[in-house]
Amino acid sequence: MAREQSASESAELDSVFGALDDADARDIIRTLDEPMTASEISDDCDIPLSTTYRKLDLLTDANLLLEGTEIRSDGHHATTYEVAFEEVRILLTDERDLSVDITRTERSPEERLADIWTAVREET
Template identity: 60%
Template sequence: MVRDPITSESAPSAEEICGALDDPDCRDIIRHLDEPMTAAELNARCDIPQSTLYRKLELLTEATLLEESTEIRRDGHHASKYTVAFSEITIALDEDRSLAARIDRPPRTADERLADLWTEVREEL
């Protein structure tokens, strides 16, 4: 299950974040995501085998470094689109000298806030 980077109650651990960022393929994906893209679009830009690409996308979304949304298409073949879900990551030592991570998120647009509101309304019905 993919965590929603904005509404997730359980934040990823510093180890999960560092593990994703330590992976060269994950860094390549982030580097190429200058706009929302599908896995097929990323596959055309990155030199990563398709099966590996899907595993890396899952790793990045689980670490809440990417946000996954659904692109609705008229033909019924919907596609997941991925965007970078952070603007800055800070790794620090917490009180008990273990690693802690803080992820700064880009501000949400009005459209994104409205979509979140509709999602909450549908969940309550």
């Protein structure tokens, strides 16, 4: 008897499928060879900025992008985005369920500290 997928497994699978099914989102992933701001991504991908923000939300919600903070001397810090995975695999389990396996990019101590700073900034 096949087991039912949990709601969180199903939501993660739907989220990743939805993000990867979007042509603009895939273009953003291909473009991000280094952290970039939404404006830079919009320019490089030739996507309107409002659409870029929606696609970045889609990819971030699917845990395929990481948000960071670019500290600027003028005090107007910018959010940056970078690819958060090396590989995404869709697997068919023995129970005939689909599952998603995402190999995450290794994070340096500096990057983890930046992640903490970003989380603190979001809370304040």
